[in-house]
Amino acid sequence: MKRELIYSAAYPSFLLSYLIHHPGLRNRIYSDIVTFWFRPIAGRLKLPYIEAMFEYPPISGFLTYLAALIGGDIHGFYTAFSIIILIFYTILIESTYRIAAEKRVNEFLLIIFLALSPSMILYSVYNFDVIFSAILMSSLLLLKRRRSLSAILFGLAMLTKWANLIILPVALMLIEGWKNRIKYSMISLGSFISVNLILYLINPELMPETYLHHLEWGLENAWFIVFFPNNASWDTAKIFSFMLMGYGLLKVYLCKLGDLYEKSFMAYSVFLLTTYKFTPQMVVWILPFLALMNRIPWGYFMLEFANAGIILTWFDSPDPTRLGSLPQYLAILRAIILFYILVDVYLGLKRRRAHASA
DSSP: OHHHHHHHHHHHHHHHHHHHTOTTOTTOOOOHHHHHTTSHHHHSOOOBTTTBOOSSOHHHHHHHHHHHHHHOSHHHHHHHHHHHHHHHHHHHHHHHHHHHHHHTOOTHHHHHHHTSOHHHHHHSTTSSHHHHHHHHHHHHHTTTTOHHHHHHHHHHHHTTOGGGGGGHHHHHHTSOSHHHHHHHHHHHHHHHHHHHHHHHHHOTTTTTHHHHHHHTOOOBSOGGGGTOOSGGGHHHHHHHHHHHHHHHHHHHHHOOOSOHHHHHHHHHHHHHHHOSBOOGGGGGGTHHHHHTTTSOOTTHHHHHHHHHHHHHHHTTSSSTTSTTSHHHHHHHHHHHHHHHHHHHHHHHHHHHHHHHHO
16 A cells, blocks of 8 residues: 555656646746757757757657657647656656665655655656666666666666766675676676767767766856856866765775665765766755665755755846855755765764674
8 A cells, every 4th residue: 555655645746846847837947858849859850969969868868859759849848758757757666665665664755755855846857867767776676686687777877867877886896796797887888888889970079069068067056166166266176076076986985884775875975965066956866765764864854945945046046156146055055964964874874883793
């Protein structure tokens, strides 16, 4: 019965997300999906990476093209895109539910994090993050029992949003034997490289723009804008970002505490806290892992308040990327709370190990 209860909360939540971003609504909340319609791959049905540039990896681009092909106009495109996300949203819930059942996690936490979370409501029908998270959680679910399929899904997640590369070392550490680790890496990375290489060979001018676009982006919702308030210093800020990220991720990879999901949460938290571009929809990535912690961490509601507030105040601010604007204050607050949750999870794992060895 609890599974049905989760879905009965999740689907109305998704419907609300669909409605608040709908292009037919006069005072709709911004969604990337609506803006995609005005890009060549949707509005003019140009093939992504072949006829037109698109700054997301191939699965994201071709799903956008598919939604435009089905939809016909902006309203049909938005609805078709939403249905695609809904399918993956269902996969996300089912995958997380099955992991929760294995870990004996309270299923009501899935309702809180995956259905009632403001971030899930605001950022479900928004970008590709739900699709990405659904494929990733399916991959992690199958890691122990069907490793080859897990590796294929891991590669597909990377072809949607490459950020799961961050937790590849975490997954590999839990696979026994170097031979199995190399095989998993070759399947997952091989699929990602192969698809991108094929598209590059078709059009070597457009494909690189997919990844260069984000490398050239400036600071967005990064807490260290405090130290780099002037965009003239943002190249230095990126160096700072990469150095801090490398150090933080290395600490997580070498940490012997936690299971696959706890270490994945820590790795993603480090990444989000150190990247120079922390858009609010990225919080969707960590919500399934928070659900699997089997508790609501202190500060979670404040984290959600700050993350929701970023998009709700963004277009009312004259310069939302400037230090001193309300969205950036909220982004700094979000970073402080996420850092606290990260430290709390780490200390909780240390206490658990000390108790187990006592």
